Amino acid sequence: MTGLLSDDGPAAPPKSLPLVFSAPRRGVPPRHWADLTPMQRREFMEAAGHRAFRARQLSAHYFEGLRDDPAQWTDLPSGVRDVLAEKFMPPLLTSVRELRCDDDTTIKTLWRLHDGALVESVLMRYPDRVTMCVSSQAGCGMACPFCATGQGGLQRNMSTAEIVEQVMDGARKLARGQIAGGPGVEEAENVARVSNVVFMGMGEPLANYKAVIGAVRQLTAPRPDGLGMSARGITVSTVGLVPRMQQLAAEGLPVTLALSLHAPDDELRDELVPINTRWNVDEVVDAAWEYARVTKRRVSIEYILIRDMNDQAHRADLLAKVLRRRGSWGWVHVNLIPLNPTPGSKWTASRRRDEDEFVRRLQAKGVPVTVRDTRGREIDGACGQLAALDE
Ligand code: SAH
Secondary structure, eight states: OOOETTTTEEOOOOOOOOOOOSSOOOOOOOOOGGGGGGHHHHHHHHHSSOTTTHHHHHHHHISSOOOOOOOTTTTSSSHEEEEEEEEHHHOOOOOEEEEETTTTTEEEEEOOOOOOOEEEEEEOOOOSEEEOOSEEEEEOOOOOTTTTTEEEEEEEEHHHHHHHHHHHHHHHHHTOOOOOOOOGGTTTSOOOOOOEEOSSSSSSSGGGGGHHHHHHHHHHSSSSTTTOOOOOGGGEEEEEEEHHHHHHHHHTTEEEEEEEOOOSHHHHHHHGGGGGSSOOHHHHHHHHHHHHHHHHOOOOEEEEETTTTTTHHHHHHHHHHHHHHSSSOOOOOEEEEEEEOTTOOOOOOOHHHHHHHHHHHEEEEEEEEEEEEOGGGTTTTTOOOOTTGOO
């Protein structure tokens, strides 16, 4: 069966949106401190008539002190502060709405970019880590039929600084105690930091490769040049743009790669992840395996569970086979995600017993598997829902 039939009869015919790789060149955002390398910062500082060492001071305020208000830059002459702020830190993201759930430990923010485009980010605080889910494009050109963003098409690529600023906002909220769920008083000196960044908000990160790599470099550069995060805490999630996956493997950045597979066979994946018609299951799984081999980083396989579409026992067996064929040296981990139905979708999440059986079959074949916790559901902050309600 091709997966076109569901419990309640034929599903809506898959919309065949075109695949869009290159974003329209519009709305280029103003240049920001977080777009620049440390060397460029010194050069731009000097070109603007200031001493080069001011660059390090400004970086320390931005990345280390998380101070975005020039009034707090007290080691800079007062006449210089506003000039530098205006020149190097133009506001890129304007908060339109903020929604909280999970006892205020999850915050979804809807942002307006300088040209009016809307994107979202989600900050999630857990007892042992803080994860920021960021957008890399306004919209998305990959046209996956189950994904709200994919159905809205691509507006434009985001800049490096627009991506970084989402994380910085999370870091500032944490530092200012604006999100619940912190450690007890006795651990209060453990200043909370964003430990994980996942490129699982709007957009296909590998279709905006340069800006995304730029953002990863800003986030991982040691303080004060960058946020000083560990690359291991950063996950780049992709529909499977094979040449870009290969390029990422050669980058020498040990980020975690997640591949949105969603089906182990081409017939069904062609429908669920249309880019499969360009790079098929065999090719993307090879590229994921190669990524693990080169970087020694375990790859995540993302697999949404959609009732009677891709959740059958035979597909669990086939998924295990497809993954095990590349070896059993722990190169892979499967993340099952219950589908979050988008408005108007005929598809729905799997039955509990089918989910359990899917897990059991993968485990029986020695494939490590977890079922994704779906934070943010009631604020439409969960996967695939971002910004959909504001169109
Ligand atoms: N474009 C990238 C990253 C953004 S989507 C990618 O596809 O990987 C992040 C994850 O959310 C992907 O695995 C995507 O398939 C999943 N997702 C999208 N819509 C969803 C929905 N309605 N329910 C559950 N997961 C969804």
